[in-house]
Amino acid sequence: MRHTISVLVSNEFGVLSKISGLFSGRGFNIESLCVAETLDPEVSRMTIVTRGDDKVIEQITKQLNKLVSVLKVHDLTAEEHIGRELALIKVSVAAENRAEVLSIVDIFRAKVVDVSPRSYTIETTGDEQKLRAIVELLRPFGIKEVARTGRIALSRSHRAKQGK
């Protein structure tokens, strides 16, 4: 099963390699990993999407907890949470289909963030299915490049999970 694990870590030298190395060294799978500072500049949040049976996920969370740089491990999968990805999609546009592309952008509440004579760059956020859907709809026009972040996620619970 797919799990989204939120990990708060000390924002220090080499911490990303400690986390990613744990996954590669023990043969765990990483589907995506996003990391950035939290409100506290000494703490970073990593959102890791991984896959495995209960036993594997249990090992992943325990092993993460064991790392000295890890402050808090929180498997969001079992509870309500909000997950988002961001994509930048550069799509070819000719004069005759500009309107059609714009209407797709509109329907998905996306944004055109860069325009050139022959392309639009579209910014969109959402869950994975939404991003897949917009990519599929834009594909016929000719997608030149796509850049996507991995998933970031927060629990819906009111309480902050240590760090902010």
Next chain:
Amino acid sequence: MKMTGARILIESLLKEGVDTIFGFPGGVVLPIYDVLYDSPLKHVLVRHEQGAVHMADGYARASGRPGVVVVTSGPGATNTVTGIATAYMDSIPVVVFTGQVPTALIGNDAFQEADIVGITRPCTKHNYLVKDIKELTKTIKEAFHVATTGRPGPVLVDLPKDVLIAMAEFKYPAAAELPGYQPKYKGHGGQVKKAMARILKARKPVIYAGGGVILSDAAPELKTLAEKLHIPVTTTLMGMGGFPGTHSLYMGMLGMHGTYAANMAVTNTDCLIAIGARFDDRVTGKIDEFAPYATIIHIDIDPTSISKNVEVDVPIVGDVKGILREMGKILPKQKELKEHEKELQPWLKEVKKWERTHKLSYKPGKKGVLKPQYVVEKLYELTKGNAIITTEVGQNQMWAAQFFKFKKPRTFLSSGGLGTMGYGLPAAIGAQVAFPKKTVIDIAGDGSIQMNIQEMATAVQYKLPVKVAILNNRYLGMVRQWQEFFYDKRYSHTCMGKLPDFVKLAEAYGGVGLRASKPEEVEAVIKKALKVTDRPVLMDFVVAPEEGVYPMVPTGEPLNKMLLV
């Protein structure tokens, strides 16, 4: 007062109560060595940095105090990796300080630069690169704290040269502040009670004790519990000495080369109490058929060890010593214990029967042929077991574990998890540095000893009377044994062919070289060796070349499918 980073390092080590460091100088650590020149710290100059880490490791295993290493950057640092990985696998507290090129040059492929923090990430408990002298004391405090607490392990601190020469005020922190690192010592009370209830209900209980018992200094608690509840005990290789090897409840080691009694008991037990052990594959054999009828209780300080290999019924996370004490407090009353003992009689009898019918043994050699097991038996007999034994890896290690009886913890030092050839001699030196008056013997093979034999020079330089007993069979014996069983006796590259003359080699280093090729010569050689007090002794025992280690559980088989002698 302001001091250089190098002086701060040495002052910090003194604050940590360090008395000895094992090291090898080099360009970027010269500031440290300059301070060492007139410091009260004892420095042992090794011949290879791998040796330094094994020495620190041997020092730590024998004494219970962390071992400390200082080496230079680049090759000095990379040479420590095998030693660090060895300590990591066996949870040994070692703190390794590596020099690093100045911060401005890091990443520039500078002379003698290696990304040692990157290289050792998977084999250290934690590691650091100190980029600012302001971080130095805090980092050292943390390094010792992390290495010695919770499940111990090696910690590496990388020190760039500019940090070593920068100046700062020396103020050593009283405690480490690590919000993400809070080892749990106290076991859950409910779980402890639950475990005790299961143990008392069991009719065929077995204790399986590992290195955690020794690391946590829990041998007395283990003995009390086993005796009060009349539970037979087996130990892992790492657990040897954690329970007296001469005790009537002791069944010997379990696993691949474990005793018949221990392996049969584990296979038939209805309650397996794993204490500070991690269900290594060398112990379990075929995992699906390991302790198939047992409720499994597992006490370990490391939550990742629990249910990693074997599904556990009653896990207790925490420090073994404390938990065994808690268990001791909730023992039933004397009368009930008597009753309990009666109920266990059939099981204890069965265990005794297994012990009697399949003792650890070997076929005596034909006239004039020396058997390696005999050498180990003689070492035990002539030292009366009062020795610290280190081993190399392979047949020598298994025979040492089988035929020497370890009565006390911290007297058997062996590379269990990683199986590092070349461990024994430097580890013996480390143990001898910790205990200059004790008899320290490395039981070695002719293959393994050559992996770090250069440390003979270190032993000579510091007048350390380490004894090395080479069970010389002219083969990489354990690999040869596997080739015999599983590869049709095709001894591909396991015959050592050319061996040095170990007697002359010992003499060349300035040590004592002795040789025995016949059983009747063994005693005189050992006695002579034990008398030497000012230099190392190498005993070359020329033994039967094709002797095997038995019993043996072939890989992939369950523990009760043993090949006996």
